[in-house]
Amino acid sequence: MRPGRQRSLAADNEQETRTVRVSLRNSNQDHSTMNSDKAVQDVIPQEERLELDASTDLTERTEAQMPVCFVVDVSGSIAPYVADLNASISAFCLALGSNHRAKEVAEIAIVTFGDGASVFSPFRSVKELLELDERGQIVGTKLPAFDAVGRRTAMGQGLRVTLDLVDRRRKEYDDAGVQKLTAFVVVFTDGGATDETAAVVKEMSKRVLAGHLHVFPIAVGGQVDMAVLKAMSPQQEPTRVVSGTEIVELLDRLSAKVIKLSAKAVTTNQGS
Amino acid sequence: MGSASGLLLDRDVHRQARAGQVAWLGLLAAFMLSVACHAMPPSSSKGRAEATTKPIIRIFAEAVEARELPPPLSRTQGNIQPNASAAGEPLSPHCDNQSPPHSAMEAIALAFPSGWGLLFIGAVALALTGLVAIAADCHLLRPPARALQTCGHHVSTACEHLGIEVQRMLSSARRVLSPTRRAESLTVHPLQLTPDPEFPGVPVLVRCTLGPGAVVRYGRKSHVLGSVVNSGGEGEILNTSDPTLLVKLYFPQTLTTGRRKKLEYLLRSKLPQLPANIGEICWPLDLVFDEDGAWRGFVMRRGKGDQLFSVNKRLKPTRATPLERHAAARFQVARNLATAVATLHRVGILAGDLNDENFLVDGAGRVFLIDTDSYQVAGFPSPVARAEYLPAELQNKNLEHVLRTLDSERFACAVLLFTVLMGGVHPFRRKGSSTPQRDIASGIFPYPHLWRSGAKAPAGIWKDVWLTLPFFVRAAFVRTFAGNTRGKRPPIEAWATALARS
Helix, strand or coil: CCHHHHHHHHHHHHHHHHHHHHHHHHHHHCHHHHHHHCCCCCCCCCCCCHHHHCCCCHHHCCCCEEEEEEEEECEHHHHHHHHHHHHHHHHHHHHHHCCCCHHHHEEEEEEEECCCEEEEEEEEEHHHHEEECCCCCEEEECCCCCCCCECCCCHHHHHHHHHHHHHHHHHHHHHHCCCECCEEEEEEECCCCCCCCHHHHHHHHHHHHCCCEEEEEEEECCCCCHHHHHHHCCCCCCEEECCHHHHHHHHHHHHHHHHHHHHHCCEECCCC | CHHHHHHHHHHHHHHHHHHHHHHHHHHHHHHHHHHHHHCCCCCCCCCHHHHCCCCHHHHHHHHHHHCCCCCCCCHHHHHHHHHHHHCCCCCECCECCCCCCCCHHHHHHHHCCCHHHHHHHHHHHHHHHHHHHHHHHCCCCCCHHHHHHHHHHHHHHHHHHHHHHHHHHHCHHHHHHCCCCHHHHCCCCCCCCCCCCCCCCCECCCCCCCCCCCEEEECCEEEECCCEEEECCCEEEEECCCCCEEEEEECHHHCEHHHHHHHHHHHHCCCCCCCCCCEEECCEEEEEECCCCCEEEEEEECCCCEEHHHHHHHCCCCCCCCCCCCHHHHHHHHHHHHHHHHHHHHCCCECCCCCCCCEEECCCCCEEECCHHHCEECCECCCCEEHHHCCHHHCCCCCCCCCCCHHHHHHHHHHHHHHHHCCCCCCCCCCCCCCHHHHHHHCCCCCCECCECCCCCCCCCHHHHHHCCCHHHHHHHHHHHCCCCCCCCCCHHHHHHHHHHC
């Protein structure tokens, strides 16, 4: 018996009692239509059980999942932009969290590369990443903030770690029998790679063409090797940003795109 | 406590599934045995040496024929018969002490004067296995501790099921499981096969976009628009000064002459309504014009409750709680949904864009159908859809120029009913799933039913939840989803009937 589960069950029962009261009050106000069916009892709980739905168990998720991975250069030279990068990734997460479908669909991970490369934050559902107050209102995200401390730019390693991470997640979806949407990879870098990138970039572009990945390469500042970024994604031109405000605006647009894909990508032919 | 009961329940469900499979196998075996015995050809007896090379059914026949008809033998005599033969007391000239029975089956055959005895055994076995199957389906096969607690209830349920199932099999099941033309024959306006050539038409020129605070006119009065309630692919829905009404304003690119023609057709028509205990269809009530007098959208009644999407989340079964929790609510919502869609079909209207955001569900489980302007009426197509509700034949089609059929609507509605009854999970989700579109195109429905294997069912509780659904509801889902079911899908009215009895 896990204590967490006990607590959530107790909370659930309490919630149910409360919601029945709420719904009874609501139904009393609906005189227009409820007169003819007074015998009908309230059967639908009125509020969503956030604490139960933010489950880490993949098998209990009902929506198709879309992994979104931020691949961030944390070499020392990017230090002036680090605060904006952290803030805009959090804002991205909050924007998805405010959409009822996107928060069920998207998962966010962060990979950092500098002297080496590592998974800074593994894939977690947006719903799981949202920080809630006692009333259930969203007050922030649980995403950790990264620092820029590296001396080198191991972009090749970073991309390799990203591909492995996304592949592993897709395999986990397969095992759990979860439907999956095309993964999003957003790459931020401010300079040229100090390691070998040709092979991994080729592999990445291959997966883009196969429909497994959408890659959004973003050059921060004016010193970036655009050829590498362009080779990563044959379908998406790299974007150059030169200020923190531009990063925030760009991720805002990107969150709108992800929301649209999570909710409406499956909608066909909305007018022509 | 919760987790313990959850695990117990998982085991139960697997046990049920196994018992069900065994029961069906037994049933099949008994049936074949009885048929084999009944169909034995009366043949003349031949020599012993020849008999050894014959199929076993001929051996039965000869053994039976070889006996002098009556005296009929009792079961006891039959049991001792092989010993008697072995002891050198031949019962007939052709059944000497050198012909011991070849198998237990032959021994049974020897014990009875004709195939009728075996037919009787077959019938008894058939009845027994049938009872076991029904018991498995009625959750009778549970661990003793739980069975003791709920035995009385289950026995009465089993008896009730026995009667109801037989009735269903003879009458309503025929409609559930076989494609019929019943829904079509009920249509008041026959379904058209060609889309209206003027749809979607040309855009109407407007001066500016409208938003909250703008003044619009409908009925005979002017009204101030409130905040935006929802925004979709075709337009925005806004509050208005009357709290019971909402206004939908089309985006300029979708504000076309064809859409206005469709709305005017709807406003002229006598549209079907739902009983108050089922819910309401929020039909367009009037056209909405801006201050310049240009048409901008329509006004409709505000639905109550929340989107089906979020209601599904609330009713979702979890591993931590018993699977039956909220099952009654799920069934009630599904029943109301099926009734509402069947009401539309009865007058030849197809909902078209059926999805979990176009239904509101209130606290009493009543359904409110919104987005009614996108329904397919007469020759006006329903131009939008979510791909996870489209059958394989409509995937990647331009729906502005293609009319849906009752058959494709049955698929969409069944997907909707499946997600409601299963707590939000898509029917084609399985081990090794891809995107919903590709899963639908594959036609692989992963859940077990009768001889269908459930090996590809998604991990987690979903197979267990599936097994809690009534037999005929499962059968109808299989009929709708498994393989290429185009033209064979059960009508929604049959769903409404089947769910009403569940």
